[in-house]
Amino acid sequence: MKSAALKRYLGRALTYVLAIVVALWVITPIYLLGVAAFSEQSAIYTFPKQFISSPFSTDTIAFFLRSTGVSKAITNSVIVALLTLFFTMLIGTPAGYAIARFLFRGRDAFRLLIVSTRAFPIVILSIPLAVSFIEWDLYDSVYSLALMHTALALPFTILTTSSVFASVPRDLEEAATTLGCNQFEAFLRVALPLALPGLAAAMLFTFVLSWNEVFAAVILTVRNRTLPALVLTVLDVSPTPYKFAGGFVMLAPSLVFMFFIRKYLFNLWGRVTK
């Protein structure tokens, strides 16, 4: 009996060790890039490298932010991501709600259409759209890029908002309609407030999706680069501090956003698969 308990205790301890090792595998590379980004520029050129930022310095990050085009690229990235967020929510939420709440002919066909859009690589969408945008005089603008990102994020938004609405009990909305709300009011006053945390998580995820996207951004813009597009195009001519600080600035939102949406991820992605 005693040895069984000991065995279980050891197994438990090993599980913790493994969980910590995996966590270190994820966190160490980010930590090291953070050390480089928050050291003085001269420290980035020293070798062997230090493993803590001493002295701690915002010199390298400041150098990156002051470099040509960076502040504009960050602004562009934020504008594109916010526009994408706005468009996907405007267009996608109604569709998500319809899939979650209505039984109608063509529902499965629509779901299939949405899921199959995933099979289309960004590459095949970006190149012809770039050619068309040039013809239509929409090329190299944050708006046309936001439309492209909306197209990329829309299937995700529809599936995730539908799973968010599906998790709001239908009875509550029906109760509201029997108490005198029409269906739209029931949606606005009952379903929407209850769905809000899940929708917010989906929105943060959409923001990150657009913030991170690089292929379409680099194909569809020339002067109005987003941050990843700018960093990619100057990658092979930029000094190491620029690269390291740029990398850290690009991944920083994920550190914050994932903290807020971690509990919603399964609801968002889990149901996408069904």
Next chain:
Amino acid sequence: MTRRRWQLVTPYLLLLPSTIFILIFFAYPMVESFALAFRADDGGWTLKHFEAMVTDVAFVPAVRTTLLLVVIIIPVQFVLALIMALLIQAKLKFSSIFLYIYSIPLGISELAAGIVWFALFTERGYLNSVLINLGLLNTPFIFLGYQNTGWLIAAVVLAEAWRATSIVMIILVAGLQSIPGEYLEAADVFGASLWDKVWRVILPLLKPSLQVALILRTILAFQVFAVVLAVTGRGLTLLAAEAYLWYNTYRNPNVAAALATLIMLLSIASTMIYLWGLRTPEEQSL
């Protein structure tokens, strides 16, 4: 209109904007892309863009590296993702913190991940610093040299396994959560080892989730390019990177579209293979 008629029409009205949007931004570019890839300047049909694509010196290496990376990265990611998913489901203390850490890479771009791993592998980077501090090396080893194809591929595999495993983990955890606890309890009652539980209970029941994750990851793996540019510079080339070069540097959207078409055909083919290869038993008996 009567209330009942409204009830019938409402879902279609709600779907209309996204349907129109998807047609404009998916159907139209698809058609346009084929037109770019197969149309000659005089308006007739041609295969000359595909000829230009195939005869380019970078084409064969690009196909080889793309396929090689898919074949290596996908299994590594799935093993790692399964370990992470089982750890998340193991009801550990602080599991919320573990979940946060494990899902951070989900929000990190290919390009940023590439820079992270470049910082580790570059000549005066962190890996060489560790090796020299430990006394294992006297001078830095050049991992990312153009001749070192093996190390270049290893660095890209690590970067991709690091970045893109999170999404597989999330899908697998969602799948694990839908496995009834009684199944695993039953396995415990019969004294099954962890290995048996994973192979005989968990994996078979996870098949639908695995299928979805495999399709998604493989399609995304065919499009990888920024991580490779960031880690290896021009040391390795891939199909998507070639499409980017043909469009941006050589100013030839036709050959770029031909490459895009090839990437799409590969995506569709791999999806079919997974759908067929991972049929559920009922389908198999048909």
